[in-house]
Amino acid sequence: MKPNRLTVFARGVTYVTLCLMAALTLTPLLWLLAAAFKGQNELFHYVFFPPPGLLTVVNFQELWEAMPFGRYMLNSVFVASTTVVVQLFFGSLAGFALAKYEFKGKRLFMVLMLATLMIPGQVTMAPLYELIYRLGLMDSFPGLIVPQAVSVFGIFLFRQYLLQVPDELMHAARIDGCSEFRIYWDIMMPISRPMVGAFCLTSFMATWNSFLWPQIILHHSGRFTLPVALNQLVGQYQQEYGTLMAGTLLSILPVLILFLLLQREFVEGLTAGAVKG
Amino acid sequence: MRSFRFPFGAAAGCILALAVLAGAWLAQHPIERQKSTLTLWTFAPTHYEAYKEAVPSFEKANPGVKVDLQLVSGPAVTSRLQAAFWSDLDVPDLVEVPIDFAGTFFRGRLENVGFADLTERIEQAGLMQRMVSSRFSPYMSRGRIFGLPHDVHPVMMAYRRDIFEKEGIDADSIKTWDDFIRVGRKLTVPGKRYMLELFDTRDAHLASCLFQRGGGYFTPEGECILDNEISVQTMLWYVPLVAGKDKISNNLGAGQVLTKAVEDGYFVCLLAPDWRTKTFETTIPRVAGKMALMPLPAVEPDGRRTSTWGGTMLGITKSSPDQDLAWKFALHLYLDQQELGERFRGTNIMPALRSAWDQPAFHEPRPYWNQQPIGAMFAKLAPQVPFQYTSPFITTAKAKLGEALVACVQYYNASGDKGFEAFTRARLKKSADELRTLIRRNPY
Structure with a gap:
């Protein structure tokens, strides 16, 4: 059937609106990109890109001279990816238990767990700081990973997803002699892959951008993660804008690449509504 | 066999x-854990770089001493230090704290303040005379001094020299704010050009004007004075500069917009504490040679020609096991005249040590500022820098003054002079009373 004029018009308006929204969203990123390739004299003089002859990579050179950027990048990669893996394991395991097993106090446990989401992080910062200190984890990567090892949001996410999986699958597996852990590992997790993809990306981004806790815990500059390291470029009264923008641009690349590689799983996870057998 | x-x-x-x-990779490239005798936290990259240069000579003069310098960003210094003080764990020996937050660390009984009382040490070393004495006031609580001032931060007026010349205005003829406003009325073209950049939503510029008039947020005893006569008169004078149809000031924020505004002559004058002159040099390089500095106009003839904006203190924590050594290191950083001269070249920040101002660095002509020797100019004004007092409630006080400013600006925009004085008095009293209620909850 041929679309009528009204439909074409409506579609056109939709696309124009979406394009405008996209342009609005991308403007700060474009500014960031332009600023990373401008010298000090041009930085604030041109709103976006200066004439091609004035484009420069001097900010990237200065960034590399100012700090061991590669090390900071790897620190961030290690902390973010390890945290995601640990969160994923514990979150999915706990979510599986809460979705598929009946035990005493389960409801109360769920309520208490969700209640922790209401407590602002700042409130627990001082006791957590003392705990990490007593555990001897100050100025270390475990000091960043251990407090985040269990994500209540992740547990809740997996619980909700696994509630949709028919119990018959578990019964059939048990009849075939599967252990409870094998049911989790070989049946539930492969079914949850779209959710895993979405969780991995959101969790990775949250850890990658985490600033306050690493700033408090990490002391030695060799252990700094990227947000902490880049923040060192922010002065009391003056900022190294060009270098800061170059560093920021480089710091968003890994997340961007990861998203492009895994976008199919991410989108599936966000739109997941059906159970795959 | 089943594959994994x-x-x-x-x-x-x-x-x-x-x-x-x-x-x-990280396991292959471990970081060596160094054992240090002294740990210093600073939040300013420029300080960090300067102190890195100063550490080797200190370590050489004190065999066996190892200094661990840590660069911690401004907001993190306060959160990390607060957490360290509360838990009494992992507290550094020395720490630099921004002036706006220093007071928050003086909460509670004197014996519970995390910083060591430096009053006796300062007196014994004669630092009250050797440094600008007013700069100790923001780091005092109940008569005790908890920090050494890193800087003076006198305020001058930066102006577009070329515009002044084109309009036939002699900067030297501007002696008082009345003179300045008269010139401002001539130069201001609403929407196109404003005589001065002044904040109409934040307290910083208003606070500088308050300090110049001898006012401020608190008395030396920590009592709130946001609604005293100086505050009222300053607000009544300030608001018509930033609001209403005859305003001569505007505010566009910072960064790119400010750069363009100065380049295009949208702003003719800007308040310029020492540190901000460096900001102008780096972020608005295209007006090099077109800019100049003049002393701040006085409130009345022969009055004070400067004020202050910003600052940093260096404190020694009570947890430091060797406070004598920490003090020695503090003096090494803050009293090395040659080093202070070098730091001035890089930052334009005036150190509080008076004798350092004789260093050649402070007398060099600066091309950006039309060959003016800005160090000597700031040095001339530095002894006049007004006192300002703090309290554990300083951040709230700043917010309350900002709120009052916004309300007064809104009122003036809507109603002009009619009832403005009564409104201003009432609004400042409201802010001050809210703050006093908060202070009363603290029995110390």
Whole structure:
């Protein structure tokens, strides 16, 4: 059937609106990109890109001279990816238990767990700081990973997803002699892959951008993660804008690449509504 | 045999691979744990770089001493230090704190303040005379001094010299704010050009004007004075400069917009504490040679020609096991005249040590400022820098003054002079009373 004029018009308006929204969203990123390739004299003089002859990579050179950027990048990669893996394991395991097993106090446990989401992080910062200190984890990567090892949001996410999986699958597996852990590992997790993809990306981004806790815990500059390291470029009264923008641009690349590689799983996870057998 | 299958999918597999690879590299390149005798936290990269240069000579003069310098960003200094003080764990020996937050660390009984009382040491070393004495006031509580001032931060007026010349205005003829406003009325073209950049939503510029008039947020005893006569008169004078149809000031924020505004002559004058002159040099390089500095106009003839904006203190924590050594290191950083001269070249920040101002660096002509020797100009004004007092409630006080400013600006825009004085008095009293209620909850 041929679309009528009204439909074409409506579609056109939709696309124009979406394009405008996209342009609005991308403007700060474009500014960031332009600023990373401008010298000090041009930085604030041109709103976006200066004439091609004035484009420069001097900010990237200065960034590399100012700090061991590669090390900071790897620190961030290690902390973010390890945290995601640990969160994923514990979150999915706990979510599986809460979705598929009946035990005493389960409801109360769920309520208490969700209640922790209401407590602002700042409130627990001082006791957590003392705990990490007593555990001897100050100025270390475990000091960043251990407090985040269990994500209540992740547990809740997996619980909700696994509630949709028919119990018959578990019964059939048990009849075939599967252990409870094998049911989790070989049946539930492969079914949850779209959710895993979405969780991995959101969790990775949250850890990658985490600033306050690493700033408090990490002391030695060799252990700094990227947000902490880049923040060192922010002065009391003056900022190294060009270098800061170059560093920021480089710091968003890994997340961007990861998203492009895994976008199919991410989108599936966000739109997941059906159970795959 | 059944082959192993990773059940979490490509996303998790990819992230696990990243963790393993990054972990393997980091394991191959471990960081050496250094054992230090003194730890210093600073939040300013420029300070950090300067102190890095100063540490080797200190370590050489004190065999066996190892200094661990840590650069911690401004907001983190306060949160990390607060957490360290509360838990009494991992507290550094020395720490630099921004002036706006210093007071928050003086909460509670004197014996519970995390910083060591430096009053006796300062008196014994004669630092009250050797440094600008007014700069100790923001780091005092109940008569005790908890920090050494890093800087003076006198305020001058930066102006577009070329515009002044084109309009036939002699900067030297501007002696008082009345003179300045008269010239401002001539130069201001609403929407196109404003005589001065002044904040109409934040307290910083208003606070500088308050300090110049001898006012402020608190008395030396920590009592709120946001609604005293100086505050009222300053607000009544300030608001018509930034609001209403005859305003001669505007505010566009910072960064690119400010750069363009100065380049295009939208702003003719800007308040310029020493540190901000460096900001102008680096962020608005295209007006080099077109800018100049003049003393701040006085409130009345022969009055004070400067004020102050910003600051940093260096404190020694009570937890430091060797406070004599920490004090020695503090003096090494803050009293080395040659080093202070070098730091001025890089930052334009005036140190509080008076004798340092004789260093050649402070007398060099600066091309950006039309060859003016800005160090000597700031040095001339530095002894006039007004006192300002703090309290554990300083951040709230700043917010309350900002709120009062916004309300007064809104009122003036809507109603002009009619009833403005009564409104201003009432609004400042409201802010001050709210703050006093908060202070009363603290019995110390």
